[in-house]
Structure formats: C-alpha cells, structure tokens
Amino acid sequence: MKLIAFGVRKDEEPYFKNWEQQNDVKIKLVPDLLSEENIDLIKGYDGIIGLQTTPYKREYFEKMKDAGIKILSIRNIGIDNIDLDAAKDNQIPITNVPAYSPSAIAEFTITQIMQLIRHTKIFNEKMSHQDYRWEPNISRQINQMTVGVAGTGRIGRAVINLLNGLGTKIIAFDPYHNPELEKRGMYVDSMEAMYRKADVITLHMPATKDNYHLLDAAAFSQMKDGVMIINTARGTLIDSEALIKALDSGKVGGAALDTYEHELPIFDHDLTGQKIDDPIFNNLNERNNVLITPHIAFYTTEAVKNMVEVALNCATTYLNDGKMTNPVVEID
Numbered sequence: 005m006k007l008i009a010f011g012v013r014k015d016e017e018p019y020f021k022n023w024e025q026q027n028d029v030k031i032k033l034v035p036d037l038l039s040e041e042n043i044d045l046i047k048g049y050d051g052i053i054g055l056q057t058t059p060y061k062r063e064y065f066e067k068m069k070d071a072g073i074k075i076l077s078i079r080n081i082g083i084d085n086i087d088l089d090a091a092k093d094n095q096i097p098i099t100n101v102p103a104y105s106p107s108a109i110a111e112f113t114i115t116q117i118m119q120l121i122r123h124t125k126i127f128n129e130k131m132s133h134q135d136y137r138w139e140p141n142i143s144r145q146i147n148q149m150t151v152g153v154a155g156t157g158r159i160g161r162a163v164i165n166l167l168n169g170l171g172t173k174i175i176a177f178d179p180y181h182n183p184e185l186e187k188r189g190m191y192v193d194s195m196e197a198m199y200r201k202a203d204v205i206t207l208h209m210p211a212t213k214d215n216y217h218l219l220d221a222a223a224f225s226q227m228k229d230g231v232m233i234i235n236t237a238r239g240t241l242i243d244s245e246a247l248i249k250a251l252d253s254g255k256v257g258g259a260a261l262d263t264y265e266h267e268l269p270i271f272d273h274d275l276t277g278q279k280i281d282d283p284i285f286n287n288l289n290e291r292n293n294v295l296i297t298p299h300i301a302f303y304t305t306e307a308v309k310n311m312v313e314v315a316l317n318c319a320t321t322y323l324n325d326g327k328m329t330n331p332v333v334e335i336d
C-alpha cells in the first residue's frame with residue numbers, strides 16, 4: 005500500500021513518521037497543498053491524505069481516477085471546499101476527521117470572546133505608546149451577558165460546556181436539537197430570535213450553499229446594539245462588507261474572525277512587508293475592535309496528532325478492509 009500526503013507541515017512530520025514505523029506503511033510527505041502544480045505526484049499511489057481550505061476541484065478528481073487513487077482521506081473537518089459531486093462521478097471515496105479536538109476550537113472561541121469583551125487589542129495598542137489610562141474602555145462581565153451559540157454540534161457543545169463554567173446565560177440555535185440541551189431549555193426557535201436576545205453570537209455551523217452570508221445587513225439590523233460576533237467556523241457565513249457597515253454604525257461592537265471569506269491568499273502565508281491587496285481585509289484588520297487570526301482555532305498539538313493519525317487510519321482501514329470510517333463520500 006502506498007500513501008501520499010499533501011500540505012505536510014514540520015509540526016506534523018513526527019506524527020506521520022511515528023505512524024509509518026508502527027504500521028510499516030510508506031508515506032510520501034509533500035509540504036505543499038494539493039494543487040494543479042503538484043497533482044501529478046499522485047501517480048503510483050493508492051491513497052491521498054489531504055488537508056486544506058483551498059478547493060478540491062473536479063479536475064483533481066478526474067486526475068485521481070486516472071491515477072487509480074482509491075481513497076482521499078482529509079485530515080480536517082470542513083468539506084465545503086470539496087466538489088463532492090465530482091468525487092462521486094469519478095468514484096473517489098472521501099473520509100474526514102470530524103472530532104479531532106472540538107476543545108481546541110472551543111477554547112480558542114472563549115479566548116476570543118474574552119479578549120473582545122475586555123478590549124485587549126485596544127489596551128495593547130494604547131500601551132504600545134505608553135498610554136496606561138483606563139478610560140473610556142470599561143468592560144462588561146460575561147456572567148452578565150447572553151451568548152448565542154449558532155450550531156450545537158461537536159464544537160458548539162464544547163463551547164457551551166466552557167461557557168457554563170463562566171456563569172453566562174446561553175441560548176442556542178440549530179435545526180437539529182441535542183436532547184440534553186433541549187432538556188435545559190437552551191434552544192431558541194430561529195436565528196432571528198437569537199439576534200434579538202444575544203450580546204455575543206458565536207458561529208459553529210458548516211458552510212453550505214444555504215447559509216452563504218447568513219450574517220448579512222438584514223441579520224445585523226435585527227441584533228442588539230453593540231453585539232459581538234465570533235466566527236471560528238467559515239468565512240462565507242459573514243458578509244464582510246455588511247459587517248464593516250455594522251461596525252461603522254456601532255450596531256456591531258466588535259468581531260473576532262478566525263475565518264474570513266477571502267482568506268485563501270492571506271492565511272498561513274508569510275506576507276511580511278507586503279501590501280495586502282484586499283481592502284475589505286485591511287479595513288477589518290485595522291480596527292481596534294476586530295480581532296483577526298489566521299484560521300488557528302484548531303492549531304494545538306493534541307488536534308494535530310489526532311488529525312494525522314485518524315486520517316491515516318481511515319485511509320488504511322479502507323484500503324485493507326473496504327470499510328469507511330468517517331465517510332464523507334461513499335461509493336457503492
């Protein structure tokens with residue numbers, strides 16, 4: 005069995021090497037993400053271990069079919085960037101790693117909520133030029149606020165568990181109701197109901213065609229004045245231009261964005277000293293009440309280890325036994 009892994013960072017290598025030794029399977033490690041430039045490397049391999057937020061296009065699946073690839077095992081959660089129809093059409097089964105560490109993303113979400121509420125970016129900026137005054141940046145306490153959790157899957161529930169310890173009032177929306185949260189009366193009937201009640205709204209749903217720009221001008225207009233928005237899910241959930249207008253008017257009091265709809269040319273690239281040719285990004289990034297991070301909510305040693313090991317196990321289980329663990333696309 006031969007495997008090839010794309011987008012392999014230095015911090016992942018020890019987990020790949022260790023797994024290789026324990027399982028006696030050779031894996032070709034490619035540092036670059038799968039792309040037009042390197043897709044021909046897949047020839048001669050049985051399975052691909054992928055990781056990326058850049059698109060997995062139809063042409064890639066056509067090339068995978070031609071190369072005799074039997075499985076694409078992605079070592080992350082989101083599948084919004086994958087042409088799933090093309091995978092089916094070309095008979096390429098896909099697995100993912102749906103629960104590598106909900107806590108990693110949840111802990112980061114809480115970090116960003118707290119930083120926004122306590123104005124850390126503003127104080128850091130003031131202190132950088134020796135302004136140590138308190139006023140006017142007084143904070144509110146999270147134990148007096150209502151946090152709206154949109155999406156109560158693995159990550160949303162991990163966020164709720166952490167919020168419980170902070171004494172926050174929590175409301176949630178998800179078309180699917182988790183029985184335990186239902187018993188606790190946590191659900192509101194619609195996003196609109198959440199908009200009316202929440203001081204902080206944190207997004208934890210996958211990006212789909214239906215929820216593209218879920219938070220748009222109409223949504224912001226229904227929210228409480230000064231609401232804080234947290235997005236550690238996917239950038240396309242927020243209309244960034246509408247967010248800018250809502251920040252300008254004060255309707256939105258702050259935002260923490262770990263994902264951004266046009267993030268691909270920016271996040272996880274070293275652009276030191278370069279002008280970023282994205283006025284929307286620059287506008288958001290320059291604001292002292294907007295915290296932008298480069299899609300790092302997942303980035304912990306625990307998560308990375310699980311991502312690598314589970315993805316490799318998914319691929320080999322399928323190649324050895326034909327059994328799909330964590331199926332995204334199944335082929336009859």
Ligand code: NAD
Binds near residue numbers: 082180208
């Ligand atoms: P999950 O599948 O366990 O839960 C998603 C939940 O969202 C489900 O309960 C679903 O019913 C709900 N949902 C779907 N559409 C909705 C809508 N329109 N409104 C409200 N709820 C809706 O997924 P998860 O593990 O909790 O992950 C959520 C998302 O987080 C992923 O899809 C991915 O996009 C993102 N993510 C980001 C990072 C990061 O590093 N920033 C890391 C991992 C995952």
Ligand code: COI
Binds near residue numbers: 081
């Ligand atoms: C995911 O797992 O979906 C993420 O957003 C993490 C990223 C490394 C792709």
